[in-house]
Amino acid sequence: xxxASSNKNFTVTIVGGGIGGLTLAVGLLRRNLSVRIFEAASAxxxxxxxxxxxxxxxxxxxxxxxxxREIYDSLVTTHADSPGYESYAQTxxxxxxxxxxxxxxxxMNLKALPSGQTTLRRANFLEALVNLIPPDIVQFDxxxxxxxxxxxxxxxxxxxxxxxxxxxxxxxxxxxxxxxxFMLPEESKTKQPQYSGMYGYRAVFDMDEMVQAVGDxxxxxxxxYIGDGAYGxxxxxxxxxxxxxxxxxxNDTWDCDTWVRPAKKEDMLLDASKMGxxxxxxxxxxxxxxxxxxxxxxxLSTYSRSRVAILGDAAHAxxxxxxxxxxxxxxxxLVLAELFGDSTVRSVSDVKAAFKAYDDVRxxxxxxxxxxxxxGAYLLCLCLDGVGDNVEKLKEAFQERLxxxxxxxxxxxxxxxxxxxxxxxxx
Numbered sequence: 087x088x089x090a091s092s093n094k095n096f097t098v099t100i101v102g103g104g105i106g107g108l109t110l111a112v113g114l115l116r117r118n119l120s121v122r123i124f125e126a127a128s129a130x131x132x133x134x135x136x137x138x139x140x141x142x143x144x145x146x147x148x149x150x151x152x153x154x155r156e157i158y159d160s161l162v163t164t165h166a167d168s169p170g171y172e173s174y175a176q177t178x179x180x181x182x183x184x185x186x187x188x189x190x191x192x193x194m195n196l197k198a199l200p201s202g203q204t205t206l207r208r209a210n211f212l213e214a215l216v217n218l219i220p221p222d223i224v225q226f227d228x229x230x231x232x233x234x235x236x237x238x239x240x241x242x243x244x245x246x247x248x249x250x251x252x253x254x255x256x257x258x259x260x261x262x263x264x265x266x267x268f269m270l271p272e273e274s275k276t277k278q279p280q281y282s283g284m285y286g287y288r289a290v291f292d293m294d295e296m297v298q299a300v301g302d303x304x305x306x307x308x309x310x311y312i313g314d315g316a317y318g319x320x321x322x323x324x325x326x327x328x329x330x331x332x333x334x335x336x337n338d339t340w341d342c343d344t345w346v347r348p349a350k351k352e353d354m355l356l357d358a359s360k361m362g363x364x365x366x367x368x369x370x371x372x373x374x375x376x377x378x379x380x381x382x383x384x385x386l387s388t389y390s391r392s393r394v395a396i397l398g399d400a401a402h403a404x405x406x407x408x409x410x411x412x413x414x415x416x417x418x419x420l421v422l423a424e425l426f427g428d429s430t431v432r433s434v435s436d437v438k439a440a441f442k443a444y445d446d447v448r449x450x451x452x453x454x455x456x457x458x459x460x461x462g463a464y465l466l467c468l469c470l471d472g473v474g475d476n477v478e479k480l481k482e483a484f485q486e487r488l489x490x491x492x493x494x495x496x497x498x499x500x501x502x503x504x505x506x507x508x509x510x511x512x513x
Contacts, residue, residue: 093432094119099242099252101230101265103130105137105208106398106415107258108215111223113150113423123219124242124250126229126259132212135290136323136330138205140178141198142494143413146420149496157214162204167326168306176202177307179321181484184313185362186475193312194481198492203308205323205330230259233268233394240393254437255394256422258415261383263400269391277384282405284380284463286334287354289372293322296329299367305329310466312480314360317466318368331368333358334407336467340379349375380405382460385453390441393434397422401449404456407463410491414452417499421448424500425507436511443507447499458487 098114100107103125114121139158147155165174178198183191227246233255234241240252257265267274296305300320308321320331335357354375358365383403389396398415425431425440464470465483473479 093429095432096120096253096434096437097122098426099124099240099250099255101242101255101257102126102259102263102400103224104132104258104260104398105212105215105412106419107256108212108219109150109154109416110256110258110397110419110422112154112215112218113419114426115218115220116151117423117427119426121223123224124228124230124244125224125226128226130212130216132208135207135288136205136321137208137211137412138203138321138409139413139416140410140488141201141492142496143410143416144201144204145496146416149500150416150420150423151218153218154215157218158204158206158211161206161210161214163206163323163325164202164204165307165322168322171303171306174202174307176200178203178488179308179310179319181310181312181480182304182364183362184311184316184318184365185360186314189362190364193477194484196484196488198488203321205308205321207323230264233265235392235394253393253434254441257394257396257400258398259400261381261399261403263396265394266386266396266400269394269396270386270388273387277386279381279383279403281340282380282382282460282463283338284334284336284405285340285377286332286380287349287357287372287375288378289331289374290323291329291331291368291371293327293329295371296320296331299371300364304364311361311364312466312468313362313365315467315469316357316361317463318361318365320368331372333361333365333369334380334463334466336463336469342379345379345381347377347379349377351375353377380463382456385456386449389445389449392438393441395422395441395444402452402456404452404459405463406459407466408455408459408487408491410455410459414455417494417496418444418448418452420496421500421503425503428504428507430508430511439507439510442510443503446506447503451494451499455491458491462487 097120100123165171176197178196181193229245242250311318316335318333358369389401397418468475
């Protein structure tokens with residue numbers, strides 16, 4: 087179960103083996119904590135296509151474990167992977183007018199210093215993280231049904247009829263988290279994942295096909311296309327061999343029980359009708375007209391209770407409009423790993439104080455990120471109150487939001503959490 091430090095008399099049980107859960111596990115193992123993981127699937131799997139993190143999460147990675155940052159940096163696609171575009175190395179996205187009198191014009195070049203845009207396939211990152219996890223600490227096919235806290239620990243009951251007893255539990259089991267349902271039973275009844283008022287179309291293009299559709303620069307430089315009630319996004323992946331593409335539409339109605347519903351080519355053409363020549367061309371090439379609902383999670387009152395805490399999407403699933411979801415899970419993992427690894431944390435009682443401190447610092451930031459991300463959809467669709475399509479206000483809003491998200495003093499964030507933990511430990 088991982089090598090345990092001599093002054094730690096507890097094992098950390100992680101429910102869920104996605105990127106958040108594995109990142110936390112790696113950080114805890116590096117700090118010589120005892121760890122075990124229960125994963126519902128028969129193997130580690132990751133849903134989704136591209137993954138990109140901002141500068142704050144990029145700085146957090148080596149503090150969790152230097153190997154995580156080394157893996158990430160070895161797998162990413164950057165603008166420098168396209169010959170002739172090395173000068174865009176620090177560009178996160180170029181923001182371009184999709185239509186109207188400015189159609190095709192550049193609004194601004196958003197820079198993420200020093201890394202710029204870094205993207206990779208989620209599955210590739212997960213596969214590499216798995217190699218840092220000792221196989222003997224993982225149990226697969228363990229789908230959690232319920233938790234029950236007793237005087238001796240937390241009982242975990244699985245759908246195969248087995249159970250386990252945990253000292254402390256961290257739920258990394260996604261937006262439909264069972265751990266969250268146990269931790270906040272009454273609140274969870276009213277705060278289920280909900281439709282955010284936007285759906286999208288997604289596709290992956292070969293780079294040659296993308297160049298044919300929109301030209302070389304728009305294909306090779308990550309681009310946000312701002313439009314009237316809709317916006318588009320594209321960024322290169324797989325060493326610039328392919329391009330991830332998404333078109334997002336503001337629409338209050340989602341009359342479907344599933345998160346994906348079939349559509350017709352005519353639906354996509356209609357949704358893109360106000361998006362100008364670039365998107366007219368892209369839609370003609372997009373093969374799958376399925377619509378993907380963008381869901382979000384209402385803000386929770388706490389991320390911890392007693393011996394249990396939640397991390398990543400289980401705690402604060404947000405919309406994708408700032409590309410910050412995975413980054414927030416990484417920041418969560420860093421704070422928890424640093425708190426658990428602190429020399430003052432020896433017992434379950436100390437862990438409870440650590441969980442409270444984690445909630446104190448991570449909940450305000452991650453919930454503000456979720457709020458800002460939802461507002462970001464309206465910003466990109468040119469209908470955010472007080473901004474609209476005003477050029478100067480758009481530039482100011484983009485810069486202000488991203489500076490706050492990216493300029494986090496990561497070490498100060500950790501120090502604040504440790505200070506809060508010390509307060510919670512006082513008699």
